[in-house]
Amino acid sequence: MRFRRGDIRATIIDHFYRMKKLSDILEQRVSQAIRKTTGQDFPAIVRAAADPKFGDYQANGIMAAAKALRTNPRKLAEQVVAVLEIEDICQTPEIAGPGFINLRLKDEFLAARLLEINIDKERLGIEKIDTPQTVVVDYSGPNIAKQMHVGHLRSTIIGDCIARLYEFEGHRVIRQNHIGDWGTQFGMLIAYLKKQNPQVLQDPASVRIADLEQFYQDAKRLSDNDETFAATARAEVVKLHNHDQQTIGVWRHIVEESRRHYQPIYEQLSVTLKPEDERGESFYADKLADVVKQLREQGLAVESEGAVCIFPEGFFNKEGQPLPFIIQKSDGAFLYATTDLAALRFRIDQLHADKIIYVTDARQAQHFQMLFAVAKMAGWTQDRVELLHVMFGTMLGEDGKPFKTRTGGTVKLKELLEEAVDRARRVVDEKNPDLPQEQKQQIARAVGIGAVKYADYANNRNSDYVFSFDKMLAMEGNTAPYMQYAYARIKSIERKAAGKDVDIEGELANLAALSFAEPAEKELAKILVTYDQAIQAAAQECRPNYLTAYLYDLSQAFSRFYNACPVLQAQASQRPLRLLLCDLTARTIRHGLKNLLGIDVPEKM
RNA sequence: GCGCCUGUAGCUCAGUAGGAUAGAGCGUCGGUUUCCUAAACCGAAGGUCACAGGUUCGAAUCCUGUCAGGCGUACCA
Known part of the structure; x- marks a missing residue:
């Protein structure tokens, strides 16, 4: 993002905080003011306000700081506010309750941010991370010679989202599909x-x-x-x-x-x-003997009941005896533990991973705890490599039991996806019968597949979740179709613009000062400028549902705006802002769904 | 026995280093369409955040214990 000299935006935007996350800027400003006041460092703990009447953001750190300093929190808040330099971003801060500082964004600041995001067509104003790492993401891992079934869905798509998130943040991502291609x-x-x-x-x-x-x-x-x-x-x-x-x-x-x-x-x-x-497993087959050899030489692996085992601290079996991590069976064969160790070593030594993320179901939690413990004992991680097991719960049927066919068999992924598309197709046929066949099928694919993926992403991955076609294909609520619909409505506005003599490109190209007339405009704007925070939170915690929650908030804010604010018929003074809000919403939804979640966004639906 | 995950509205779920009056959707009840896709929007009702203690200015969130469900716990992955 570059500004030409004399560009109005350059005068609005202070280069010091340009590109940085709004929450980080506020945190920094308030922290600085606390340091200036107290001479000590305390976190400002700036969060989105709990209630609109408290403004847009609130700083919660004053109470804790006052506590530590044994001073009156409201008084401290007053002193902090007195030296707080924030007038370029917020209106005059207010002190409330036991010592909250409430912050309300200035219209000019919000408008400037929107313009800034608008300029960056690829990344919506979001900077790449300062210190990129090499991140290995191990996911999907289907078994060879068997069809993929629903059990593979969560690892495959959650892992894919994590890989996309880290990649977008600017890390070097190495995807690893640890396929089951070896064995008896x-x-x-x-x-x-x-x-x-x-x-x-x-x-x-x-x-x-x-x-x-x-x-x-x-x-x-x-x-x-x-x-x-x-x-x-x-x-x-x-x-x-x-x-x-x-x-x-x-x-x-x-x-x-x-x-x-x-x-x-x-x-x-x-x-x-x-x-x-x-x-896959075959790649590591000839490295297994060496893994066992090395661990034996280090004195970590010992024979027990005929098997070669490692006993990491803190793991016990039913009898209260130390629990072994078995790396070679008594018949001499190796196990998945051995393969996982070989893979882990390969990823550190050959792929130079800084971070290795394993995306598997929660049942393997203990296995990975032991695997990581052994890797540490062997000195492979050197206190440098971060090992992470990103676990998830089981997919359940509507009866609350593990998801199976009526006859009790495993549900094949291919058939599940076909049914989702078929169901979506029926809705498209009903709602939009005049579209060409091919386009209807394309929409059905985007909606059906998108619904299945989105429903999975939208759940907290730790919990088991109930799979329901009816819920995931609903247009109400936190579903893919709801967001796709918001996007399609914006695209529809764009298509109609020419017929109403509205030159969108021209109006967007000459944006200068923007002012908010309707509350719905500002509410939408406030959400648009926090996309970067949602991405960061989702990536940091490996939780796609933080991203879906954001996209849902955004789509809801858009729907309210859409309802309250005519765009094409708006007054000439108000139309550029509304066109901008539409365009940024569409681009954000599109980026979130398509680039980060891998869900298609049809132009019509 | 030990370990991990889970327990929030009738149902399905959110709740992102502890913050002000715990949020959505479905379902229920009521409203909105000469206007850009009503696949939408607005409003109402609905809660002992499993239970009991503790930590502190403040706990759904942290600690301890209890209860309930799921999963794992020596040669499957």
Whole structure:
């Protein structure tokens, strides 16, 4: 964002705080005033006001400071306000209650901020972070040779949002799709494929596995019932581990076939994972022995009941005995704990991660606690690398039990998404029957898929949540369609402008002084300038619901504004501001939904 | 037994280093359309924030204990 000399905006905006978050500026100003008054540092604790009658922001830190200094809080507040330099941003601060400082934004400041955001077409005035880190995000991790089911949804989309958030903040994000592409079940699958389709050996690419689920089940049934076949399967496992060329060829084919099944689902979900982000269990297979060797040499890993174990402090089993983190079974085989250790070491040593985020369900919490403890014991993190388990609850059906089909089977992700699109399509057909077929289908996809994703994001990820098509596809409430609708209404205004002789581009290009006439305008403006805070909070806590809550607030404020303030018919003096508010709202919703949540925003709906 | 997660309006859920009178949506009741998409907007009713103590100017939020549900707890992932 650059200002030309003489530009009115440059005179309005003080370069000192340009681009910084409003909440940070206020925090800094009030903290400075407290320091000036008391000679000591106390946090100002500036927050959005609890009630509109208290203004827009309130500083809560005075009471604590007064307490520490054993002085009267209201008196301290008066002294702080006396030296508080904030007249470029706020009206005269007020002191209220036991010692709150209430701040009310000046119209000129809000207007200047809006203009500033308007100039930045890519990032809406949001700066990249000062100190970028290398952040590894481990998410999705589907099993090869099985269809993706609802159990994979949350990790896949929550992880994707976190990756997008960190990337937008300016960090170097490395996505890692830790696919389950190795293990004993592959012996069975390879043996089965060789048996059913011998031509796979000559030309692996010629064989298609139409239904992965069926393929897996058939192979398993044969393995369970046919001892000869089971022996062949075991032999294939050995061949696989020895990198037998023929067996590896068939294995690779199975992996590629699986990818052809799940990659389209990623695309349908607008999940940013690419094949090159895959680094599955097979990648670490030849590094496992070394992990065990190193941990043994360090004296951390010891044999117990025939298995190689590490006993991190503070973990106990049912008998109250130390709980082992088993890295090699008594039969010599390695486990997922071993693979996770190898992956963790790789991410630190080879990917140079500063932070590693694992997005998996809450049931694995203890596993990751132990994994992180072991990594620390082994000295891998060097008190430098941050390890984070971002956990989430289970998806439940409307009966409150884990989400299953009527017959009790797992719900396939593909079918779930198809149903969401079908349901959305029915609504589009009803509400907007005259649109072309193709556009209706495109809207149905955006609304249906968006609804499923958004419903997941909007929930506090720690809780289990009840999956309901009816709720997520509703136009009322905190749903994707509600926000998409707000966006579509703005786009509709833009389309109608020409017919009413309104030159939007011209009016937006010549914006200068703006003044707020209606409360709804200012309310919307106040929310628009806090988008940066919402993003920061969501990224910092890895909680997409902070972002969805913001987008919902914004959309609600827009709907009120839309209802109260005509745009195209507005007086010439008022129209530029309203056009600007519409444009910024549309761009913010679009950025939040599409760029950060991966949810499409149709122009019409 | 131990550990983790959860417990907020009839239902589904928010509540972002402890802040003023705890918020939405659904459902219920009532209102708004010569006007840019009513898939919308406005209003009303509805709460012992599971319970009991504690910490302090102030607790849904922090601490301790209790109760309830879910999950995990030695060779699955």
